[in-house]
Amino acid sequence: MPVTPQAYRPETALLDLGDAFWDPVQAAAFPSAELRFRNDRAADEVGLAGLTDEEWIRHFGRFAPLPGTLQQPLALRYHGHQFRQYNPDIGDGRGFTFAQLRDGSGRLMDLGTKGSGQTPYSRFGDGRLTLKGGVREILATEMLEALNVPTSRTLSLIETGEELARGDEPSPTRSAVLVRLSHGHIRIxxxxxxxxxxxxxxxxxxxxxxxxxxxxxxxxxxxxxxxxxxxxxxxxxxxxxxxxxxxxxxxxxxxxxxxxxxxxxxxxxxxxxxxxxxxxxxxxxxxxxxxxxxxxxxxxxxxxxxxxxxxxxxxxxxxxxxxxxxxxxxxxARALLWRIGVLPRDAEADRALVQTFERAVRATSAPLDRLFFDLFGGKLPEDYGPEWDDLRTALASHAPRKSRDHAYWRGEPCAMLIDEVEAIWAPIADGDDWSRLHAKVAAIRTMGEAHA
Structure with a gap:
């Protein structure tokens, strides 16, 4: 297996907890496995970017064990409040932890699945994931990573050749199995x-x-x-x-x-x-x-x-x-100043800027993506009227944290509202055209570079 020796650092730390915390399970035997998305940027962090597509499918569509880590998938046991109602009858119902690896900074990372088949906690579910659900998760994780949100990353999406019945999608709909790279799957x-x-x-x-x-x-x-x-x-x-x-x-x-x-x-x-x-x-x-x-x-x-x-x-x-x-x-305050593209000054000034921003954005119902795009670096264009003057005053005390030299700032804001999500899915559903999804992922990553 062509892993990068210096970067591939397998672990089995989860086994230290003991078998009272998980159940060994098997992945579903899918009719087919067609690779739709592989995140080599994330894979490179854990030494997996060198896999061929065939090896990728073998490990992330058929779930052959990766060397040196967990040799059998583990469905984790947990309970939880669901909309404030306690439920003791849940656990990993359509996913499992497949492997543990160290990233370049030494963090323990899990490879976890979604749509990999039934487990002891599936109850009446089929353990599957719709292809549209997988596409939506790609879009969410890519967008959040670019916007500096601590998030899992979508490592892989493989279409699995089954027809699924769902109440919230036109059915039958296509199926997939997703693998995420996450800093642990232990939950509250x-x-x-x-x-x-x-x-x-x-x-x-x-x-x-x-x-x-x-x-x-x-x-x-x-x-x-x-x-x-x-x-x-x-x-x-x-x-x-x-x-x-x-x-x-x-x-x-x-x-x-x-x-x-x-x-x-x-x-x-x-x-x-x-x-x-x-x-x-x-x-x-x-x-x-x-x-x-x-x-x-x-x-x-x-x-x-x-x-x-x-x-x-x-x-x-x-x-x-x-x-x-x-x-x-x-x-x-830290998060909003980062998104606005200005440096922190002191607690009082930062808090005042955040409060002024929130008052203005609530009062005007400004489109968020356009506003953050125009605001980046701490200056509002002239076409923002006098209702924004208080925010201009508050911004004046904060220096920009990054210039607007990146080509991204000469275009249009990269957004991810529901209409665009549907527009990205439509050509996949109608004609198996994935070009719009891949173009959007590239655009999101460009936005991330401009903000980083």
Whole structure:
């Protein structure tokens, strides 16, 4: 196998947890395997970019084990709150962890799947993924990576030759299996399961694993773990807001313990700064609306703290939770200043700029993608009228963090609203034309270079 020897660093750290945390499973035997997307940029980070297409399909469509890492796929066990209702009957129902590798900075990375077949947790599901769902996940992860959101990356999408029946897509529809590269697949719901079972030994083992393997810290202090998760979760919430992104299903089984966004279903990007904008058609109460995402993520971190009471005193956990609001405020200032393209100055000036920005963008209902494009570097064009004067004043105290020399700034903003998502999918569905998807991925990466 032509891996890059210096970059390919296989691991089996997940096995240290023991078999009470996962179930060995087998991938489905798919009728066919046609490679539709391979992310060599991400693959290069873990020494896999040298695979031929045939080898790629063998490992990521047929799931032949990669050398030196997990020799059998593992479906992880977890519970979770789903729209605030506790559900003990979930787990990896259409995916598994296939391999663990180190990236160039030494981080432990998982290769996880979506649509790879049934597991003990599939319940009444078929364990499959629609091809459209896979295309949507490519678009979400590419866009979020370009906008500086901590996110999993879509490594591979392979069409699998089955016809699927779905209530939210015209059926029958095409099937696929997706592989994501992620900084761990341990969720808040993984901890909730152990609290539900009153498994103190398992909880201590899991705390130690996460600190050691995912945060690279010694010890097994649950309060220290909560401190780290609060920091990462506040950063994630802030980055969603600066990106104008709505995940759609922020259940506790969808919150990664490393604060990395993943598992993209009914996601949307908000056209304007509308706090009530929702992504999921079934989110009738707006629980996970754009403006409620920080609250939702905080609520999920509270469930982690409640679970850790099994092995820690309440008072230090509560004190740690109470830092979320201040950490979020600092994180949202950093995230918005990064998106606007100006350097931080001091806490007071940064906070004033963020508040002024939000007042202006709410009052004007300005298109977000156009506004951020025009704002980059800290100057508004003259055709933005007097209602933007307060923002101009606030921006004057912040220096640009990067010039607008990149060719991207001489074109049009790269956006990802729902109409374009559908327009990218239509030629694939109608004529198997993937050119628009590949062109969009290239455009997103160009935008990322201009911002980076």
């Amino acid at each position: 719901g993984t901890f909730q399961r152990l609290a539900y079972l009153q498994d103190e030994e398992g909880m201590r083992r899991l705390v130690g694993y996460v600190l050691r393997a995912l945060y690279r810290e010694d010890g097994a202090d649950p309060v220290r773990l909560l401190e780290l998760v609060v920091q990462r979760a506040a950063t994630l919430a802030a980055s969603y807001m600066a990106a104008g992104f709505v995940h759609g299903v922020l259940n506790s089984d969808n919150i990664n313990i490393t604060g990395e966004s993943f598992d993209y279903g009914p996601w949307r990007f908000a056209p304007t700064w509308d706090p009530g904008f929702t992504a999921a058609y079934f989110d009738h109460a707006g629980l996970y609306a754009f403006g409620r995402q920080p609250e939702a993520i905080h609520w999920n971190v509270m469930q982690l703290a409640a679970s850790l009471r099994l092995v820690a005193e309440s008072e230090p956990l509560i004190e740690t939770l109470q830092t979320f609001a201040s950490q979020y405020q600092a994180a949202v």
